[in-house]
Amino acid sequence: MKRFALLLVLLLLLTGCAGAPAQESTAPSTTLPAKTEPVTTAPSTAPVTEPATEPATEPPTEPAEPYDTYFATEIPCRIDTSGSWYSLDYETPQAGPDEFAWLVQNFHVRQFNWKAEDLGRPVLTFTGCQEYRLLSENTVAEITNATLSYCVAVSEDRGTLLRLSYTEGVEPVTLYTDPYGRISSPKVYDQCLFFVAGMDETTNGIYRYYLPDGTVDLLVKDLPAAEDGDNIRFQIVSNVTLAWTVMEKPTLQDMEDYWETEFQAFGGKTAHAFFSEVIGKDLPTAADFLATDEPERRHQYEDVLEFLLYQGNDKYSVHYYYENFLTGETLEAYGYVRRLFDDYYYPDGTMRPKEEYSNGMLWWLDSYYQK
Numbered sequence: 001m002k003r004f005a006l007l008l009v010l011l012l013l014l015t016g017c018a019g020a021p022a023q024e025s026t027a028p029s030t031t032l033p034a035k036t037e038p039v040t041t042a043p044s045t046a047p048v049t050e051p052a053t054e055p056a057t058e059p060p061t062e063p064a065e066p067y068d069t070y071f072a073t074e075i076p077c078r079i080d081t082s083g084s085w086y087s088l089d090y091e092t093p094q095a096g097p098d099e100f101a102w103l104v105q106n107f108h109v110r111q112f113n114w115k116a117e118d119l120g121r122p123v124l125t126f127t128g129c130q131e132y133r134l135l136s137e138n139t140v141a142e143i144t145n146a147t148l149s150y151c152v153a154v155s156e157d158r159g160t161l162l163r164l165s166y167t168e169g170v171e172p173v174t175l176y177t178d179p180y181g182r183i184s185s186p187k188v189y190d191q192c193l194f195f196v197a198g199m200d201e202t203t204n205g206i207y208r209y210y211l212p213d214g215t216v217d218l219l220v221k222d223l224p225a226a227e228d229g230d231n232i233r234f235q236i237v238s239n240v241t242l243a244w245t246v247m248e249k250p251t252l253q254d255m256e257d258y259w260e261t262e263f264q265a266f267g268g269k270t271a272h273a274f275f276s277e278v279i280g281k282d283l284p285t286a287a288d289f290l291a292t293d294e295p296e297r298r299h300q301y302e303d304v305l306e307f308l309l310y311q312g313n314d315k316y317s318v319h320y321y322y323e324n325f326l327t328g329e330t331l332e333a334y335g336y337v338r339r340l341f342d343d344y345y346y347p348d349g350t351m352r353p354k355e356e357y358s359n360g361m362l363w364w365l366d367s368y369y370q371k
Contacts, residue, residue, distance in 0.1 A: 064191060064211075064212030064213070065191075065212075066213075067210055067212075067213060067215050070191060070210070070212075070239070071210075071239065071240060071326065072326075074238045074239065074240050074241065074324070074326055075190055075238055075239045075240075076237065076238040076241075077089065077090045077189060077236060077237060077238055078090070079362070084358070085357070085358060085359070085360030085361070086358060086359050086360050086362050086365065087360055087361065087362070088235055088236065088237065088362070090187075090189045090190075090236055092144065092145045092146060092147075092188045092189070093145065093146075093147055093148045094145055094148075095124055095145075095148060095149075095166045096126065096148075098126050098127060098128065099124060099125070099126045099166075100124070100125060100145055101122060101123070101124055101125075101135065101143050101144070101145050101151035101153075101164070101166075102122070102123055102124075102125050102129075102132070102143065103120060103121070103122060103123075103140065103142075103143050104118040104119050104120060104121050104123055104132075105119065106119070108129065111129075112129050112130060114132065118134065119139075120139030120140065120156070121134055121135075121136060121137065121138070121139055121140070122134070122135040122136050122140050122143050122151065122153050122164055123135055124151075124166055133168075135151070135153075135164040135165075135166070136153070136162075136164055136172060138155070138156070139156050140153040140154055140155055140156055140162070141153075141154045141155065141156050141157075141158055141184075142154040142184065142185070142186060143164075144186045144187060144188060145188070146163070146188045146193065146211070147188075147211070148166075149165060149166055149167070150163050150164055150165045150166055151163075151164050151166070152164070152175070152186050152188065152193060153186075154183050154184065154186060154195075155183075157181050158178070158181045158182055158183045158184065159177060159178050159179070159180075159181045159183065160174055160176070160177050160178075160183070161174070161175045161176040161177070161178075161183055161186065161193075161195060161197075161209075162174060162175065163175055175193070175209060175214070176195075176197065176207070176209065176216060178197040178198050179198070180197075180198030180199075180200070180201065180225075181198070182196070182197055182198035182204055182225060183195060183196070183197045183198075184196045184197075185232075185233070185234065187234075187236055188211075189236045189238075189239065190239055191210060191211050191212055191239070192208055192209070192210060192211065192236075192239050193208070193209040193211055194206060194207065194208050194209075194219075194234065194236055194242070195207055195209070196223075196232055196234070198225065199218075199221065199222070201225075202224070202225055203221070203222045203223060203224065203225055204223045204224070204225045204232060205218050205219070205220055205221050205222070205223060206218075206219050206220035206223070206232075206234055206242060206244060207219065219242060219323075219325055220234075220242065220244060220321075220323075223244075223246060224246065224248075226249070230247075231246065231247045231248070231249060232244065232245070232246060232247075233245045233247075235361065237322070237324075237364075238324075240324060240325050240326040241322070241323065241324040241325065241326075242322075242323060242325075243320070243321065243322045243362075243363075243364060244320075244321050245318060245319070245320050245321075245340075245341075246318070246319045246321070247317065247318050247337050247340070248310070248317045248318070248337075249302055249306075249317070249337060250301075250302050250305040250306065250309060252286060252287065252290070254305055254309065255271075255286035255289070255290070255301065255305065256285060256286045256287070258271060258305060258308070259271050259272050259285065259286045259289075260272055263304055265304050266304070271286070271289075271301060271304075272284070275289050275297060275301070278297065279292055279294060279297065289301070302337070302338075303337075303338045306336060306337055306338055307338075310336065311336055316334035316335060316336065316345065317335075317336050317337050318334060318335040318336055318337055318340060319332065319334060320332065320333040320334065320335065320344065320363060322363075322364045331364050331369050332347055333345065333346060333347075333352075333363050333364075334346075334347075341360075341361050344363045344366075346366075346368050350368075352366060352368075356368075
């Protein structure tokens with residue numbers, strides 16, 4: 001009987017060992033930026049009865065191509081031709097079928113009863129936005145989905161580009177820092193992260209970050225930096241090609257210079273008299289006008305000044321550029337802010353014909369450039 005009991009105990013112990021779950025791999029992801037080391041925990045000298053828990057890491061991914069190999073071949077974005085106008089389609093992977101990164105906004109608080117104290121914080125949302133999980137306690141300025149394992153965010157002061165893991169317990173990783181605090185418009189396509197950032201006190205650039213190894217390339221230089229950062233926009237055409245737009249808008253000094261000028265568009269009144277009347281209070285200076293934070297009225301004044309300063313002087317206020325950084329091909333087009341992405345003018349001065357309208361914002365596909 002004692003032998004039977006002993007055999008039974010041994011059998012139970014063996015069964016328990018066989019059923020123990022295997023420990024998950026904690027190898028660092030191959031998509032970590034260059035020189036980023038995995039987090040480690042210092043060993044304890046105290047006796048333990050169980051293995052120490054290792055820090056959380058992102059799931060491993062398939063090895064990526066070396067930088068030179070990857071950028072030696074163009075990987076064009078898919079062009080969506082299903083609508084009335086062609087457009088680029090470069091959707092980035094989400095964390096899951098119904099999981100994606102988002103910034104908590106007033107809409108979510110009203111529509112889904114998200115917590116108001118989380119406004120501006122990055123979250124991973126799921127179940128049709130009915131639930132979410134914080135990715136960081138800090139508020140951020142922008143966020144974009146990047147891979148199945150993480151998203152990319154811009155810090156609130158726009159000085160740091162961050163990688164936020166979807167795996168709980170993984171600390172944010174700094175990808176890029178801008179001492180001028182002008183990081184904006186992060187976009188991911190394939191293995192590339194593109195973004196705008198400051199070059200110096202007065203100019204910005206468009207950068208490309210290779211996600212697998214952290215290599216950063218400055219693709220477009222010497223772009224004028226505006227206070228609102230809305231004067232530069234870009235489209236990702238491929239891993240080696242960009243199309244970008246540079247807008248010249250009337251400055252505060254321009255607005256001040258013409259504040260007491262009469263305009264036919266304002267019924268023969270000065271800008272001062274017209275906007276003071278429609279807003280309902282006296283606005284002695286253009287600075288006072290801008291302080292009212294009336295975007296529609298500001299655009300109304302900008303349109304009038306644009307015609308006066310640019311179109312009336314045979315100058316363009318919008319410059320469209322296209323460059324393939326692998327082949328060196330460059331193209332240009334022109335236009336006006338008030339007709340942004342609607343009217344395009346070719347280098348010979350002719351305007352895009354109606355038969356090319358289906359190309360939409362993909363102006364470089366027009367037959368003019370296919371000669």
